[in-house]
Amino acid sequence: MTVGALAAERRSLFTGGFTTPVLALSAESVEHNLALLETYSTRHGLAFAPHGKTSMSPRLFARQLAHGAWGITAAVPHQARVYRAFGIRRIFLANELVDAVALRWLAAELDRDPGFRLVCYVDSVRGVELMDEALRAAGAGRPVEVVVELGAGEGARTGARTEAECAAVADAVAAVPTLRLVGVAGYEGEVPEADEVSVRAWLRRLTALAVEFDAAGRFAETDETDEIIVSAGGSAWFDTVADVFAEIPALSRPVLKLLRSGAYVTHDDGQYRALTPFNRVPEEGALQPAFRLWAQVVSRPSPGQAFVNAGKRDAAYDLHLPEAQVVRDARTGAIRPAAGITVTRLSDQHGWLATGPGAELEVGDWVGMGLSHPCTSFDKWQLIPLVTADGTVTDLVRTFF
Numbered sequence: 001m002t003v004g005a006l007a008a009e010r011r012s013l014f015t016g017g018f019t020t021p022v023l024a025l026s027a028e029s030v031e032h033n034l035a036l037l038e039t040y041s042t043r044h045g046l047a048f049a050p051h052g053k054t055s056m057s058p059r060l061f062a063r064q065l066a067h068g069a070w071g072i073t074a075a076v077p078h079q080a081r082v083y084r085a086f087g088i089r090r091i092f093l094a095n096e097l098v099d100a101v102a103l104r105w106l107a108a109e110l111d112r113d114p115g116f117r118l119v120c121y122v123d124s125v126r127g128v129e130l131m132d133e134a135l136r137a138a139g140a141g142r143p144v145e146v147v148v149e150l151g152a153g154e155g156a157r158t159g160a161r162t163e164a165e166c167a168a169v170a171d172a173v174a175a176v177p178t179l180r181l182v183g184v185a186g187y188e189g190e191v192p193e194a195d196e197v198s199v200r201a202w203l204r205r206l207t208a209l210a211v212e213f214d215a216a217g218r219f220a221e222t223d224e225t226d227e228i229i230v231s232a233g234g235s236a237w238f239d240t241v242a243d244v245f246a247e248i249p250a251l252s253r254p255v256l257k258l259l260r261s262g263a264y265v266t267h268d269d270g271q272y273r274a275l276t277p278f279n280r281v282p283e284e285g286a287l288q289p290a291f292r293l294w295a296q297v298v299s300r301p302s303p304g305q306a307f308v309n310a311g312k313r314d315a316a317y318d319l320h321l322p323e324a325q326v327v328r329d330a331r332t333g334a335i336r337p338a339a340g341i342t343v344t345r346l347s348d349q350h351g352w353l354a355t356g357p358g359a360e361l362e363v364g365d366w367v368g369m370g371l372s373h374p375c376t377s378f379d380k381w382q383l384i385p386l387v388t389a390d391g392t393v394t395d396l397v398r399t400f401f
Helices: 003-008 027-043 058-066 077-085 100-112 125-137 163-174 196-215 238-245 271-275
Strands: 022-026 072-074 090-096 117-122 144-149 179-185 228-232 255-259 291-302 305-308 323-328 335-337 341-346 351-355 366-370 383-387 393-398
Touching (some): 003 393, 022 027, 027 383, 058 072, 058 077, 072 077, 077 090, 100 117, 100 144, 117 125, 125 144, 144 163, 163 196, 196 238, 228 238, 323 341
Parallel strands (some): 072 090, 090 117, 117 144, 144 179, 179 228
Antiparallel strands (some): 022 291, 323 366, 341 351
């Protein structure tokens, strides 16, 4: 049976032959989140290239593009190759690309498809040298578009640390025919001890760098675009990004203000529930957690303890443990709150539950758990049912990690 044929049968997640553990996505919450970020981006004049490494799901990429996404962001070359296999026309690679094999593939892909566009980071003169060397060796016919990455501060992750270093990288790009400088970018989530003041200050450095580079005539005109890219925006500070990007003055060409948040598509019940900018701007709306991991009680050895058949192989646990939310009664099929039930530990294939006085739970019951951190939830599952509120599986999401 194909995935499409299975989805067309609209089976019940609970009685339609699915085995536990099973990760499900709320169809209603996914649609709500897609629509909310589309509306938010439009309202604030932002383009949107959601980070695809979160889900690595072409099915969800298609939904994101249908909801107005400019393109999809990638982190590493193999992700870009997956995107291209599924027809993604615009890719923003948020890393410096110095892998000669990947650059050879990229050169061939750009030459093969005039409608394909890839923009990637550069953050060092040496990186520019390596890119140029590999692209020359590959006989690249089209230059690769690049943006200079401004680092988020001393001790942060990647990126040139100072404006002077950024200018040196820009000069190196200008000196080679295989690259074209089209903008500046960075990631505000890496600002050390980030808060509203420090994130805003770093974003203003980024936008000032764009203004300075434009005034100096550093941005190349290309056949593909007549715009200048300024990009930032993870899932924790995109409200501040929107505010600061709104301050960018008129430049010599239109500015593509590119947001890259990825976790929004499913949100979560831990990390991003706490960090989402919508907590600060509730008038803009609210994201909904879409993940629910269903596992079955396989042991109830004592009144204070139970075990389900889902563990580290099945649930994200790098940031927070799963959160027991509901119980589906094995006798009646009724769903009730998981009152008095707490996940305390994960083994490879077991979840340890503490059950308080009066907690209703017996062997055979299904426990529905919320998860924290979408990126390490998706990568454990190759096929994820999309489920409506009544338990009907309407589609299945395949991942390609």
